[in-house]
Amino acid sequence: xxxxxxxxxxxxxxxxxxxxxxxxxxxxxxxxxxxxxxxxxxxxxxxxxxxxxxxxxxxxxxxxxxxxxxxxxxxxxxxxxxxxxxxxxxxxxxxxxxxxxxxxxxxxxxxxxxxxxxxxxxxxxxxxxxxxxxxxxxxxxxxxxxxxxxxxxxxxxxxxxxxxxxxxxxxxxxxxxxxxxxxxxxxxxxxxxxxxxxxxxxxxxxxxxxxxxxxxxxxxxxxxxxxxxxxxxxxxxxxxxxxxxxxxxxxxxxxxxxxxxxxxxxxxxxxxxxxxxxxxxxxxxxxxxxxxxxxxxxxxxxxxxxxxxxxxxxxxxxxxxxxxxxxxxxxxx
Numbered sequence: 001x002x003x004x005x006x007x008x009x010x011x012x013x014x015x016x017x018x019x020x021x022x023x024x025x026x027x028x029x030x031x032x033x034x035x036x037x038x039x040x041x042x043x044x045x046x047x048x049x050x051x052x053x054x055x056x057x058x059x060x061x062x063x064x065x066x067x068x069x070x071x072x073x074x075x076x077x078x079x080x081x082x083x084x085x086x087x088x089x090x091x092x093x094x095x096x097x098x099x100x101x102x103x104x105x106x107x108x109x110x111x112x113x114x115x116x117x118x119x120x121x122x123x124x125x126x127x128x129x130x131x132x133x134x135x136x137x138x139x140x141x142x143x144x145x146x147x148x149x150x151x152x153x154x155x156x157x158x159x160x161x162x163x164x165x166x167x168x169x170x171x172x173x174x175x176x177x178x179x180x181x182x183x184x185x186x187x188x189x190x191x192x193x194x195x196x197x198x199x200x201x202x203x204x205x206x207x208x209x210x211x212x213x214x215x216x217x218x219x220x221x222x223x224x225x226x227x228x229x230x231x232x233x234x235x236x237x238x239x240x241x242x243x244x245x246x247x248x249x250x251x252x253x254x255x256x257x258x259x260x261x262x263x264x265x266x267x268x269x270x271x272x273x274x275x276x277x278x279x280x281x282x283x284x285x286x287x288x289x290x291x292x293x294x295x296x297x298x299x300x301x302x303x304x305x306x307x308x309x310x311x312x313x314x315x316x317x318x319x320x321x322x323x324x325x326x327x328x329x330x331x332x333x
Contacts, residue, residue, distance in 0.1 A: 014269030023276050024288040028238065032293055035237040042234035042294065046301045049226045054078035056124070056219045060117045063209045065106045076308035077101050083305025086298075096321035104314065111324065116202035124213070126260070127165050128220025129253045132228070134162020136249035144250055150281050154251065169217070172207035179204050228252045234297055235290035243282060251278045255291065271295060 018024035032039065054075040062069055077098050084094030099114045137144070137158035144151050174182075179200070187197040207213060232248050258274035259267030272288040272295075279287030309315075 011269035014273050018272055018288050024272060028289045038233055038237055042230045042297045043301060045226050045230040046297060049223055050078060050082060051075055052219060053223055056216050057121050059212050059216055060121055060206060061109060063206055063212055064113050065108050069105055073105060079305035080309045082302040083309060086302040096324045097316055100316040100320055100324055112198055113202050116199055120203060120206055124216045125220045127169055127217055129224040129256060130161045130165040131221060132224050132249055133158050133253040136246060140246060140250060144247060148281055172213060173210060231294040234293045238286060239284060241284055243284060251281065254278060
């Protein structure tokens with residue numbers, strides 16, 4: 001509770017500073033309603049994105065079950081997780097509630113595999129984000145560096161992240177002999193060795209299905225493309241100056257990475273500050289306001305996850321979710 005309270009205090013402090021400095025203007029939210037088509041465009045993109053993300057997770061789970069899982073059920077579980085991640089302190093709570101319902105779908109879905117699937121689902125999502133970031137940074141390198149000298153370092157960092165993504169992706173398909181060697185080193189680590197070994201086993205179990213992993217990676221690129229388009233769409237009427245959509249892919253993904261770091265609830269405050277700085281590199285003011293419009297759109301869509309939770313036949317409580325998280329050990333999987 002203290003940890004979560006500190007996150008809220010930290011986020012509130014950033015928001016307060018942005019408001020006092022004039023970098024965040026809450027009146028823009030009301031003004032933005034006049035640009036209704038852009039709001040609807042952003043909301044529509046986010047809805048489709050959530051549905052597609054359910055398919056990505058479905059592909060990963062089916063590696064373990066060996067059979068098709070119901071599409072509608074996967075969409076419901078995804079939305080339930082998004083709802084609790086947005087409206088409860090601590091994003092893992094939403095994931096554990098989602099995993100409790102997923103475990104009801106098939107007895108083959110062990111706790112360790114379920115947690116690993118969510119972790120890998122997020123990692124593959126990050127791979128898609130960084131791949132787009134690196135790809136657009138390389139293609140538009142000369143044009144971007146001509147805008148501002150500050151952007152040179154940004155693009156070099158993007159290129160390094162791009163190489164890191166490629167290295168990690170290749171590691172999923174290491175030969176079995178190398179996998180066993182690495183697991184042998186991992187299991188010798190005191191206290192947590194068995195847990196690391198068990199997790200690596202589940203990761204490489206998923207990696208054995210190259211078709212599934214490649215499909216998930218392609219889906220992730222589509223999802224992250226849509227995510228950037230959603231923020232760009234809701235911001236477009238208020239962007240002063242010229243910002244081609246292609247250029248947005250060279251810096252907006254970095255803002256999403258900052259939001260994913262769990263130091264504030266749902267990236268509140270951190271995302272506002274990050275996007276204010278990132279848009280500033282392109283001499284565009286109001287980055288905190290643009291993220292605020294996107295953040296409101298995202299929370300609004302996630303709110304609808306309450307409906308499948310209420311309508312679900314079996315209700316899993318928050319206490320069950322906490323116990324699930326505590327029980328995820330190699331001996332209980």
